[in-house]
Amino acid sequence: MHNSFRLVFLCLATFLFMSHELFLKTDTHFLEINKATQLYLLNGTFDTSENAITTDRIINSKIIGPDYLMEPKEGQYEIKNKITYLNFATGNSGTYVAGVSTLPRVLEMDAKAFNAYLEHEGLETTIADRKKQDIDNTGAKERYSKHVKTLLQVGEKRTIDFMKPLGYPIEFVPMNNPYDIKMGDAVAFKLLRDGVPLANHIVHYSTAVPGQDTHENENSTKTNENGFVSIVPNKKGKWYIATIHMEKRNGVEVDYESNWATLTFEIK
Template identity: 35%
Template sequence: MKKIALTLFVLAFSFAFAHEFWLNPDRFWYRKGETATILLQVGENFQGAKWKGTITRLTYYFDKQVKNLNVVVDTATRSFKMNTEGEGTQMLVLQNKPSFIELDAEKFNAYLQEDGLEEVLAFRKKNGLEKTKGREIYERCAKLIFQVGEKKTGHFKQITNLPLEIIPLQNPYAVRKAQAMNVGFRILFQQKPLAGIKVRFWQKIQGELFKNEAISNEKGEVNFKFAPSGKVMISAVKMIAHDKPQEADWHSYWASLVFGYEK
């Protein structure tokens, strides 16, 4: 009975607090000038619920150009439409208005453990805070890489100055369809390589989910091997002390990078 109760708690905790956020397009390959529909989703395992946050930055990288987009988010579907421009490997970047959350001590500690935030957990234990609630400001740093036409270009590796960002070291679209590939990713925090962070890999192919994780090296890099199929998300979270203790104890940054091969 205790084991069942613990399992139910972990499932409930994961659903409520360990959510990823990502930009989910209607597909990943477009013809020049086609309209893309982008869903704003939060959840896990590519099972997304509607994200109801507020966008503060939406930047489109294409054809050696950078454009800040003003879009209308459909309130019912939590999605927006955008016209693709030019050709090549293109990128969309989103930041949100930071949000506040307060969790009781048990849930906050479990969340820290689940997401590999060992430094914060150790700090709480060392300072006798493990039984205190967690007050947190959190914000999203999301990237979507997609392909317009057949031309492969370098926007996928551009530094976008997100607080926390994930950058592929190779173009994920510049591979043969049947070829498995080993792709490196660099994690930057405040534009500097971030070592020792847990990085998660998610791939969904025809309804089947594949997961992996790795810890970044001294260069802030990890590698994942996968076949170019379905859709892929790389995610990471970094938490630091909040600079205004009267508002919150901690500030977390949730980064996601999504790309895929569905046409």
């Protein structure tokens, strides 16, 4: 029933979620050493960008590899066709992690839209709290920010640099290398909230399917009591894992604050 609801909701309110979802991608996650290349931010769905992220909203951008640390400057970004591109050059061979964090924005929704959004994302605790407080028929102001990462294999050598946390408010930290597995093997992650493992928290994951909306094929699972979660890629192509952490705020500015995390990689 949950999957059916997600399909119906996507048809009715795609515009709402397109304003939220953010992914850091590249044409191929398998790159050459010491070569100029591009990453890009898709602000919409895993397949389509509805609008660009302006550089004044980007903070804590990092690319980490073996003996390599880049913190991109404003001049390295460019915006074309509703997509924000990041230009950089790779270094030595190894498995890199790249990330971008954004400054928060506020979104106001009526009760129907907000409740549907909570249901769509599996935010069970917030749903239960709203019902308990008898506020599930009221709208909400939400302050949200996005924290997105991607894994890159540069050259042939596998290294552990991709496992380094970037210090984001919420982030997935890989526990094994997706570029060193066979089809059918699991890829494991630790979900951190302010550096602390986030237990029993719902996450979503999917892959690009030609001719289909990736989110229509989305699967859901939960982290365990230690904040670990694993998924089993069963197709070649680009994959993502994503989640939202929401907290109640009692201030006059917003009712809730959410932090969104995605991580992308490719199975070859």
